[in-house]
Amino acid sequence: MTSVEPIEIEQGSGNLYADFGYPDAGVRQAKALLGIQIMKILDAEGLSTRGAEALTGVSHSEFSRIRQAKFSRFTIDRLMAILGRFGQEVEISVTVRAKAPLELRV
Numbered sequence: 001m002t003s004v005e006p007i008e009i010e011q012g013s014g015n016l017y018a019d020f021g022y023p024d025a026g027v028r029q030a031k032a033l034l035g036i037q038i039m040k041i042l043d044a045e046g047l048s049t050r051g052a053e054a055l056t057g058v059s060h061s062e063f064s065r066i067r068q069a070k071f072s073r074f075t076i077d078r079l080m081a082i083l084g085r086f087g088q089e090v091e092i093s094v095t096v097r098a099k100a101p102l103e104l105r106v
Contacts, residue, residue, distance in 0.1 A: 031071040034079035034090070038066050041086050056085035 017025035017032075042052055042063065049063035062082070065073060080090045 027076065028071070030076050030092070031074060031079060032069070034076065034083065035066050035069060035071050035074075037088070038063075038079065038082055038086070041083075041088070042067070056082065058082055058085060 012019050015025050015029045017028040022028055041047075045051075047055065049060035049067065052058065052063045053060040062074075065071075066079075066082075071079070083090050
């Protein structure tokens, strides 16, 4: 009989980017959430990138980047504007809290 090593499980924070230590984790998470909503619309409407371009006036290459989850070239407001072109209203909630005490430098 072989022994089975226990698996260590760690609860995530809900933000994968924060869990991996990205300094801009909040921005990356926000872009990903907005991008996912755009992908859901494309899927629900059965739109190709060209079809989405014809419907919204947004370049098909931008929809291609969104489909590939390449959000680095997008700003949050650009993704929100694209959702607006699909007749979506975006509501954002922000929570601010200190990460750690600030150190004074002399």
